[in-house]
Amino acid sequence: MRRTLTAAASVLAACTVLVAQAPGPVDTPAPGFDISGYWTSPLYEDALERGAGPELGDYGGFPINEAARLFALSYDASRVTLRHHQCDGYVAPYSVRSIGNARAWEERDPHTQQLIAIHWYNQTFEGHRTIWMDGRPDPPAWAPHTWMGFSTGRFVGRALEVQTTHLKQGWLRRNGLPESDQATMVEFFVRHADHLTHTSVISDPVYLAEPEIRSTDFSRQPIDHQTWLFACDDGEQILDRAADLVPHYAFGENPFVNEMRDRYKIPAAAYLGGPETSSPDLLLRLASLTEADGVAKTRPAAGPRATSRAVDPQPRDGDVHVWPLRGSLFLLAGDSGNIVVQAGDEGALLVDSGAGTLAEKTLARIRQLSDKPVQYILNTGFQPEHTGGNVVLRASGGDPSVRGSFFALQFADAGVGATIVAHQNVQNRMVAGKRPAAGVPSDTYLQERRRTFHNGDAIEMFWQPRAVTDGDSIVHFRRADVIVTGDIFMTTQYPPIDVANGGSVQGEINALNEILGRTVYQHQEEGGTIVVPGHGYVSDEHEVVEYRDMVVIVRDRVQAMIRKGATLDQIKAARPTADYDTRYGSTSGAWTTDRFVEAVYASLPRR
Amino acid sequence: MRKTAGRSLALAVLAALSLETNAVAQRGGPPGPPPTPRAAAPFDIIGQWVSVVSEDWRYRMTVPPKGDYGGVPLNPNGRRTADAWDPARDETAGEQCRAYGAAGLMRLPTRVRISWTDDQSLKIESDAGTQTRTISFGAPRAPGGDWQGVSVATWDRSAPVVGGGFFPGGGGRGGSLKVVTTRMKSGYLRRNGVPYSADTVVTEYFDRFDVPGGDSLLVVSTEVVDPTYLAQPYWTSSHFKKQTDTSGWNPTPCAVR
Numbered sequence: 001m002r003r004t005l006t007a008a009a010s011v012l013a014a015c016t017v018l019v020a021q022a023p024g025p026v027d028t029p030a031p032g033f034d035i036s037g038y039w040t041s042p043l044y045e046d047a048l049e050r051g052a053g054p055e056l057g058d059y060g061g062f063p064i065n066e067a068a069r070l071f072a073l074s075y076d077a078s079r080v081t082l083r084h085h086q087c088d089g090y091v092a093p094y095s096v097r098s099i100g101n102a103r104a105w106e107e108r109d110p111h112t113q114q115l116i117a118i119h120w121y122n123q124t125f126e127g128h129r130t131i132w133m134d135g136r137p138d139p140p141a142w143a144p145h146t147w148m149g150f151s152t153g154r155f156v157g158r159a160l161e162v163q164t165t166h167l168k169q170g171w172l173r174r175n176g177l178p179e180s181d182q183a184t185m186v187e188f189f190v191r192h193a194d195h196l197t198h199t200s201v202i203s204d205p206v207y208l209a210e211p212e213i214r215s216t217d218f219s220r221q222p223i224d225h226q227t228w229l230f231a232c233d234d235g236e237q238i239l240d241r242a243a244d245l246v247p248h249y250a251f252g253e254n255p256f257v258n259e260m261r262d263r264y265k266i267p268a269a270a271y272l273g274g275p276e277t278s279s280p281d282l283l284l285r286l287a288s289l290t291e292a293d294g295v296a297k298t299r300p301a302a303g304p305r306a307t308s309r310a311v312d313p314q315p316r317d318g319d320v321h322v323w324p325l326r327g328s329l330f331l332l333a334g335d336s337g338n339i340v341v342q343a344g345d346e347g348a349l350l351v352d353s354g355a356g357t358l359a360e361k362t363l364a365r366i367r368q369l370s371d372k373p374v375q376y377i378l379n380t381g382f383q384p385e386h387t388g389g390n391v392v393l394r395a396s397g398g399d400p401s402v403r404g405s406f407f408a409l410q411f412a413d414a415g416v417g418a419t420i421v422a423h424q425n426v427q428n429r430m431v432a433g434k435r436p437a438a439g440v441p442s443d444t445y446l447q448e449r450r451r452t453f454h455n456g457d458a459i460e461m462f463w464q465p466r467a468v469t470d471g472d473s474i475v476h477f478r479r480a481d482v483i484v485t486g487d488i489f490m491t492t493q494y495p496p497i498d499v500a501n502g503g504s505v506q507g508e509i510n511a512l513n514e515i516l517g518r519t520v521y522q523h524q525e526e527g528g529t530i531v532v533p534g535h536g537y538v539s540d541e542h543e544v545v546e547y548r549d550m551v552v553i554v555r556d557r558v559q560a561m562i563r564k565g566a567t568l569d570q571i572k573a574a575r576p577t578a579d580y581d582t583r584y585g586s587t588s589g590a591w592t593t594d595r596f597v598e599a600v601y602a603s604l605p606r607r
Numbered sequence: 608m609r610k611t612a613g614r615s616l617a618l619a620v621l622a623a624l625s626l627e628t629n630a631v632a633q634r635g636g637p638p639g640p641p642p643t644p645r646a647a648a649p650f651d652i653i654g655q656w657v658s659v660v661s662e663d664w665r666y667r668m669t670v671p672p673k674g675d676y677g678g679v680p681l682n683p684n685g686r687r688t689a690d691a692w693d694p695a696r697d698e699t700a701g702e703q704c705r706a707y708g709a710a711g712l713m714r715l716p717t718r719v720r721i722s723w724t725d726d727q728s729l730k731i732e733s734d735a736g737t738q739t740r741t742i743s744f745g746a747p748r749a750p751g752g753d754w755q756g757v758s759v760a761t762w763d764r765s766a767p768v769v770g771g772g773f774f775p776g777g778g779g780r781g782g783s784l785k786v787v788t789t790r791m792k793s794g795y796l797r798r799n800g801v802p803y804s805a806d807t808v809v810t811e812y813f814d815r816f817d818v819p820g821g822d823s824l825l826v827v828s829t830e831v832v833d834p835t836y837l838a839q840p841y842w843t844s845s846h847f848k849k850q851t852d853t854s855g856w857n858p859t860p861c862a863v864r
Contacts, residue, residue: 045662045843047678061664157649157781158764159816188816188826192763192783197828197844201818211818213659215826215844266669278660280716280735281855282668 033158033191035118038221039102045216050099054175056256059273060266066301068178068207069272070579073254073298074553075176076247084516084545087232089125089147089524091170093185093202096216098124101225118153118160125524126230131162138165141313142323142333144538145181147526160189168526169546172202172212177273180206180583181491181543182310194220205309206582210275232524243513244506246552250560251578252299261294268294300578305593307585313491313537320354320361322369323538325530327480328455331538332365334358337385340484340532341366342477344455347375347397350418351475351484351532356388363396373397376454378461379422379441380486381472382429382501386534390439394418419443421450423463425471429501464488464511468495470502472511476518482530483515489544491536494577494584494596495551497603504603505555512548516541550580558600568601643726644744647762649782650815652729656825656847657718657855663843667716670694670864671799679801685836692800694863704861707736708754708794710803713811713827713845718856729760729784736861742786751790756809758788763812784813796831796841798863804835823849 043050049058059072079085090098100123107117107130120129131153139150149167153160164185172179183204190197196218203211249255260271267289270277274297276285313333315321320334332339335354339362342349348370354362366374374397379387394417402408403415422441430440450461450473458478463471468487475484487496488511497503515531519541522528531539557576566574577585577593585593641647660667663678673692681689697705707715717735724730724741728748731740741749742758751757763785788809796803812828825847832840 042680042842044678044680044841058665060668061661063661158783159781159814161816161819163819186818186821188814188824190783190812190814190826192785192812192828195812195828195830195842197812197814197826199814199816199824199826199844199846201821201824203821211821212661213822213824213846213848214661215828215846217828217842217844219842260665264665264669264672266665270668271665277664277668279855280658280660280718281857282660283716284857286668 033155033160034106035104035160035189035191035196036106037104038223038225039104039196039218040221040225041097041099041102041216041218043099046097049173050097054173055260055263056175057254057258057260057268058175058271059173059177059277060271061278062172062177062273063208063210063212063275063278064172064177064273065207065209065582067306067579067582068172069274069297070251070300071178071207072173072176073257074248074251074579075178076249077176078247079549081237082246082545083234083236084525084541086234086237087521087525088170088542089168089526090122090127091167091179091183092127092129092148092151092164093167093179093183093200093212094171094173095122095124095127095129095147096187096198096200097214098122098127100124100230101221101227102218103228121228123225123228124230125232126228127524131160140315140321140323140333141311142315142321142331142537144530144540145543147524149185156188158190160187162187162189168542172207178207180204180310182206182583183208196220230524234525244509244552246549246556248549248553248556250557251574252295254298257298267291269297272297300575302573305575305585305587306578306581307587307593308493309582310492310584314535318358320358320365322365325480325482325532325538327457329477329480329482330369331532332362335362335389337383337388337487337534338484338532338536339389340475340482341369342455342457342459342480343370343372345372346455347372347400349376349378349454349459350374350393351378352380352386352486352534353377353389353393355385356390356392359389359392362389363393366393366396374418375399375401376452377418377420378459378473378475379420379426380475380484380488380534381469382422382426382433382435383469383487383496383534386486387426387430387435387439390420391436394420394438421445421461423461423471423473425469425502426473429469429471462514464507464514466502466504466507467497467511468503468508469498474511474515480530481520481528482532483518484532485515485534485544487534488512489515489531489539489547490533491539491543491547492533492584493535493586493591494580494593495547496591497596497599499599499602503599505551505600506603509548509551509555512544512551515544516548519544550584554580554597555600555604558597559604562601562604562606568598571601572597644760644762645723645726649762649764652721652784652813652815652825653723655718655720655850655853655856657850658713658716658845658847660716661846663714666797667714671797673799675799676797676801679796680838680841681801681836682838685802685833685838688802688836689800694800697863703863704736704738704754704794705800706795706798706863707733707738707861708791708803709740709756709758709788710791710807710809710829710831710833711794711796712736712738712740712755713829714796714843715798718850719847720853720856734856734858737858740788752792754792754794756788756791758786760784760786784811786811786813802836803831803833806835807831807833825849 103121115133118131129148131151149164151164153162169181186201188199199215269289323331328343335358340351397418399419407414420441421443424444461473519529717733720732729742742760747757764782810830816824828844
């Protein structure tokens with residue numbers, strides 16, 4: 001009886017709470033709704049695109065900018081035969097439009113039953129989204145990007161509103177229309193009985209002139225579809241193809257650009273897209289669009305160069321931030337060039353030392369990660385953003401492996417300070433540049449690789465001859481499977497190919513392919529080997545392959561113009577980087593688009 | 608003893624629920640008349656909205672070729688009828704507005720002006736084809752039989768809410784405008800003669816979303832059920848952006864080509 005009364009009291013208390021929470025004032029939190037279950041999107045809208053695939057050159061209704069259009073027109077579908085593109089996943093904004101089944105479920109705290117996350121799984125490319133509902137903040141700008149991005153949600157009225165950042169580069173449409181890694185998305189899920197309407201608003205400063213709006217319908221399925229997997233493994237599709245071949249079309253030479261015009265009698269200027277093509281006002285202009293209007297959209301317009309609209313991934317707050325990579329490896333972001341720390345019993349090992357302006361704070365962070373002194377500093381190149389902290393960080397540590405050895409007989413300071421390791425040309429360049437002797441590498445190698453086993457990991461440095469300079473190394477932590485690239489790869493700008501210091505565009509391409517030769521993705525061309533760029537956010541092979549494609553394509557354009565006798569000024573005026581400038585371009589600062597084109601030009605043969 | 612305890616618990620629960628119901632009912636004093644549909648609107652739908660044609664672009668921005676009805680779940684009868692489309696015949700018959708009926712209007716590139724006619728009815732005007740839809744909460748005011756048929760509206764707040772069941776989680780804010788349209792004159796889902804019949808029932812849900820720091824969107828999810836020409840319900844969702852002014856309003860007559 002006592003138990004019964006207690007239970008009744010609990011029920012009464014619960015009802016009191018319900019009364020207190022009954023809907024009333026406008027600021028009552030939205031209670032949310034349930035989208036759990038199996039869903040299928042009928043392909044009534046954009047059926048061709050979502051089924052067999054879109055028409056080539058059909059970008060009508062997409063509010064794209066010039067860069068996106070030129071990227072898409074340059075895209076050759078045979079690019080997916082390249083090993084590193086064969087299993088490319090779909091990014092979240094496109095994934096929701098894909099064919100196949102979807103499943104949603106909730107994740108709740110087992111003790112409080114608070115909603116932690118809503119999961120949305122797409123069969124196509126096995127895209128698994130986690131929509132965090134617990135109010136957690138976005139990751140920092142230097143965190144990795146993924147196909148699905150980082151999503152947070154909240155209930156607004158009768159809609160689930162979701163905001164997504166940290167997306168990879170992918171497709172807006174499967175005919176080459178790009179979505180950049182800078183895109184963000186706001187979505188609204190609203191449910192009407194067994195029908196779900198999904199509305200997405202995609203903003204992309206790199207490739208969209210206005211936000212792209214789409215709405216997609218789903219029907220609830222009463223039973224499990226039983227088909228959830230999307231098996232993909234890359235393989236050798238075309239044998240003996242050169243490693244530096246990336247299928248693409250020169251500007252103005254896409255052979256399929258007029259298919260829509262010829263088949264449907266639609267002006268190219270309309271179906272080649274742009275913000276004006278999604279408005280009813282297009283109907284007023286459709287008849288007056290000319291052939292010349294269409295041709296003009298297939299080539300870079302004359303005028304000033306565009307500049308990068310990407311988010312700066314550097315903190316620039318005067319502090320150094322730690323981001324865990326894998327195992328005992330950490331990224332230190334903040335002091336210009338990226339620094340990687342390996343912590344362990346044998347002493348900390350660093351890859352690069354930053355610009356040195358935040359060296360003391362860098363040291364403080366290292367000491368939080370490791371109570372052992374810095375034993376090694378591996379330099380990926382001689383650039384000041386990667387070696388500027390050498391003096392301070394070297395002085396903070398020591399190398400017990402040479403104390404008491406025969407080195408001590410030759411050098412009074414053997415083992416004093418950390419040992420700085422790099423390719424010999426790094427030492428040469430730093431000495432020639434009169435850099436402080438205490439920061440110059442003392443342990444150098446001349447060819448191929450330098451290797452060591454430290455803190456339980458096999459660490460290899462591979463020389464990349466004539467990449468951005470003549471002394472570049474990539475560093476591969478084999479057990480952790482982390483590759484640190486130095487300035488060979490960065491997510492912030494065009495590669496700073498320094499021809500005067502031995503760099504070349506072909507060496508840069510070879511180096512990027514060398515990185516790709518060592519990476520292994522975990523799932524659908526994502527994850528697996530972690531790639532830390534010289535500058536920018538933590539990446540994997542997908543970011544490297546997109547970067548490699550860009551360098552190859554620009555090289556090919558410049559080389560083709562050289563062969564036609566174009567001068568450097570003519571080449572620059574032709575804007576061979578027009579589809580990449582909104583992502584990597586610059587007209588000011590140390591490394592401009594012009595300097596990149598000049599470097600490509602200077603390092604290519606005149607034939 | 609166990610049975611007695613169980614019965615006591617059940618009675619306690621019923622008493623508690625009764626208390627809760629009474630508490631809700633009595634809050635704010637004696638019940639007044641229910642608010643009018645206009646006063647009960649869960650969101651502001653009024654204004655000029657411009658369609659954003661980012662899907663089915665070719666089908667919507669141009670008149671597709673005859674027989675090009677990809678994505679529409681036509682049955683054999685529907686395909687036969689679509690294949691027999693003759694725009695000249697429509698013009699001769701004075702039926703240029705067949706693609707501007709309620710089942711297809713919101714899918715056209717158009718601007719729409721939505722306003723309250725009175726507390727019980729909404730009006731949707733389109734500049735494409737200069738059409739007017741009258742949407743009534745409660746009893747319809749027109750017999751139908753024209754392009755726009757008879758539209759009956761409700762504020763739909765029936766989305767499955769988390770916490771429903773024995774201890775309901777509350778109704779919450781928000782909702783959709785649900786519009787059911789019948790008694791239309793037969794017309795076209797697309798301008799190239801993809802047909803719907805006079806037996807068609809169109810159910811639409813209008814939802815407004817305010818993008819943080821951006822546009823206000825009106826998304827119209829439309830289900831077309833037509834036993835004559837469709838093999839299964841045909842769903843589309845069309846979206847509009849709110850205009851802050853009345854610019855761009857360009858009334859044009861219905862056109863076949």
